[in-house]
Amino acid sequence: MAVKDCGGHKGGGCECHRRRLYRKCCGALLALLLLALFVILIVYLVLRPHKPRFYLQDLAVLCLNVTPPTSAYLFTTMQATVAARNPxxxxxVYYDEADMYAQYKGVAITVPTRLPVAYQGHRDQSVWSPYLRSMDSVVLPPVLAVALAQDETAGYVLVDVKVDGFVRWKVGTWISGHYHLRVNCPALIRVNEGKGSYGATTGGGPDYFRFQQAAACAVDV
Structure with missing residues (x-):
């Protein structure tokens, strides 16, 4: 059986074999490169999406009452309207187990209200308008109770509407694990047209507490 020596033959069978092998190797490397780029793109989209944008559209305060030093119990009922947009x-974006509540100087003044589970498609928007209540279970530290009463008397109270929960990202049919969502929406409330208890009106009413201006919220995921 004769063995072909390719060493000195140009255009021989071995040369063609090497070219075919070279093309196959290049094709395999190109396919691996494209696959790697595709995986990197998917990972980037999943792990580095733009976080949702939240806006506090309205805060209707129906009651906000604390009477230190007699009592540090806080009685409040408010309705917050918060919009979230998927950019x-x-x-x-899936919103799972998200709670909304209000804070004053870092202390919760309402109990958490669970928001409905929601899914936002591309460029979609959701709006929630839950009632936030103290439910007779909020006791402020004496210093904060005095500070809140003083702010209300002075005519302006600054509270923070918070959203705390978890989100998941969806790319095609793939759904990520849970990521912690933290939202902070500052809300300046004007009391009795800024006159507080020094004004002519001292008993509340539909316009006694008024939310000043809609604003964007700080979002951390």
Missing amino acids: NDRVG
Whole structure:
């Protein structure tokens, strides 16, 4: 059986074999490169999506009452209207186990209210308007009770509407794990047209507490 020596033959069978092998190797490397780029793109979209944007549209305060030093119990009922928008073109957002509540100087003044589970498609928006209540279970530290009463008397009270929960990202049919969502929406409340208890009106009413201006919220995911 004769063995072909390719060493000195140009255009021989071995040369063709090497070219075919070279093309196959290049094709395999190109396919691996494209696959790696695709995986990197998917990972980027999943792990680095744009976080949702939240806006506090309204805060209707129906009652806000604390009477230190007689009592540090806080009685309040308010309705917050918060809008959330998904700014992503190719990533959906699931909102899971999200609670909304109000804070004053870092202390919760309402109990958490669970928001409905929601899914936002690309560039979609959701609006929630839950009632936030103290439910007779909020006791402020004496110093904060005095500070809140003083702010209300002075005519302006600054509270923070908070959203705390978890989100998941959706790319195609793939859904990520849970990511912690923290939202802070500052809200300046004007009391009795800024006159507080020094004004002519001292008993509340539909316009006694008025939310000043809608604003964007700080979002951390």
